[in-house]
Amino acid sequence: MFDYLANPARFQRIANVIRPLAWLIFIITLLPGLYYAFFNSPADYQQGETVRIMYIHVPSAWMALMGYVLMAVMALFYLVWKHPLADIAARSMALPGAAFAFITLVTGSLWGAPMWGTWWVWDARLTSMLILLFLYIGYMVLVDSFDREDRGSKAGAVLLLVGVINIPIIKFSVDWWNTLHQGASVIRVGGSLIDASMLIPLLLMAAAAKWWFIAITLIRMRTLMGERRLQSRLASRREGGAHD
Amino acid sequence: MQAQWAVLKRDLLLGWRGLSDTIAGISFFVMIIALVPLAVGPDTATLTVIAPAILWIAALLATLPQMERLFARDDAEGGLDHLLMIPAPLPLTVLTKIAAAWLLIGLPLTLTAPLLGMMLALPLAGMAMVMLALAIGTFGLLMLGMIAAALVLGARRGGVLIAILVLPLAMPILIFGVATSQAAMLGENAMPPFQFLLAVVLLLLAITPWATAMSLRHAAE
Numbered sequence: 001m002f003d004y005l006a007n008p009a010r011f012q013r014i015a016n017v018i019r020p021l022a023w024l025i026f027i028i029t030l031l032p033g034l035y036y037a038f039f040n041s042p043a044d045y046q047q048g049e050t051v052r053i054m055y056i057h058v059p060s061a062w063m064a065l066m067g068y069v070l071m072a073v074m075a076l077f078y079l080v081w082k083h084p085l086a087d088i089a090a091r092s093m094a095l096p097g098a099a100f101a102f103i104t105l106v107t108g109s110l111w112g113a114p115m116w117g118t119w120w121v122w123d124a125r126l127t128s129m130l131i132l133l134f135l136y137i138g139y140m141v142l143v144d145s146f147d148r149e150d151r152g153s154k155a156g157a158v159l160l161l162v163g164v165i166n167i168p169i170i171k172f173s174v175d176w177w178n179t180l181h182q183g184a185s186v187i188r189v190g191g192s193l194i195d196a197s198m199l200i201p202l203l204l205m206a207a208a209a210k211w212w213f214i215a216i217t218l219i220r221m222r223t224l225m226g227e228r229r230l231q232s233r234l235a236s237r238r239e240g241g242a243h244d
Numbered sequence: 245m246q247a248q249w250a251v252l253k254r255d256l257l258l259g260w261r262g263l264s265d266t267i268a269g270i271s272f273f274v275m276i277i278a279l280v281p282l283a284v285g286p287d288t289a290t291l292t293v294i295a296p297a298i299l300w301i302a303a304l305l306a307t308l309p310q311m312e313r314l315f316a317r318d319d320a321e322g323g324l325d326h327l328l329m330i331p332a333p334l335p336l337t338v339l340t341k342i343a344a345a346w347l348l349i350g351l352p353l354t355l356t357a358p359l360l361g362m363m364l365a366l367p368l369a370g371m372a373m374v375m376l377a378l379a380i381g382t383f384g385l386l387m388l389g390m391i392a393a394a395l396v397l398g399a400r401r402g403g404v405l406i407a408i409l410v411l412p413l414a415m416p417i418l419i420f421g422v423a424t425s426q427a428a429m430l431g432e433n434a435m436p437p438f439q440f441l442l443a444v445v446l447l448l449l450a451i452t453p454w455a456t457a458m459s460l461r462h463a464a465e
Binding site for chain 2: 079127130131134135137138141142145146147151152154155158159161162163165
């Protein structure tokens, strides 16, 4: 399948079908998700209404992690199989992923201040999420620091693969260490611990975040592929002009 | 083996000839540590509490400028191609270069730690453990620096980039190194954080030679 998608024109045709679909699914999941999250789900018995930050905080965290994992997979495709669109995919996913990581940290901070009495704490979960944000930023800076685009892509790919060790650390940090952040409640051995009245809105918001991510990534990929075509056209025109 | 020995001797010789660089590195280490008591105040109780942290931050900041020159000179003079042409596997050569870098950068830092600890009112108790942790920690930092230096070969503003790449990944080393030093200083069991430090550095040892070799090959294209 990935060989099939390696042709940029073919990929763009398929992307042009998927993208409006992604926006549609985003709207379809966002609207009921927001409704259930803010109006039709129970307030927490201890935290009251502020628990509703969870419906933004948790999907953002999931997307930040998924974004990095996808970028690392793209890095593997680029380095090992030299897939021509893999580096464009990785570059496209960097900023949305970083944005989600930032939103996770900010919403977590806003949640922590009234609930746990602190804006920040250096426990394993928060520190490893901060490292994830820095890895995103480092990747974005690195890939654009080279004069040749492919050098930047290769360097960025190596960085992504080196930093992938952070993902299991983030996931299992609440199990391995004594953290202020609560333990795993949704994706855990033995099934989720959340009641359906809260789980449904959470999953709806998570789906909304994912399809937004897909739509935005496809838009950014289209832009980057267009830029690449433009560069090669300009280069060949310069070549052609030199032969006159 | 012959090739590795030659690479090691060459790096050590270059380091010895450019001793001013090494001394500059140690001076930077000393400078940072000297500034802290001036800023924090001479109260030894406060200094003792923060001494392990300052020692480790100073070690991290002092190794950062040195990381750039791990490969820069080789790249500029064409030595990179020679490295790639050595018949031995490139990861092994990278390992040798890390060993040379540690002897030139990490070891002096470790050896000056007791002296500088005095400036920070660091008690002599547990100093052996602190030095061991520093030795291993600086080895880990240099491995991170080696990956970053290979990644940024040919990039603009490579020095800043190295800092951006190394500092987040160096956080675990910093955290566990300071925890080990603190425990050793207070006479408590330093084994748990020390074993974590060791685990992190061993993980880096598993990753660094191959990541660096891959980056060097990309840089030489």
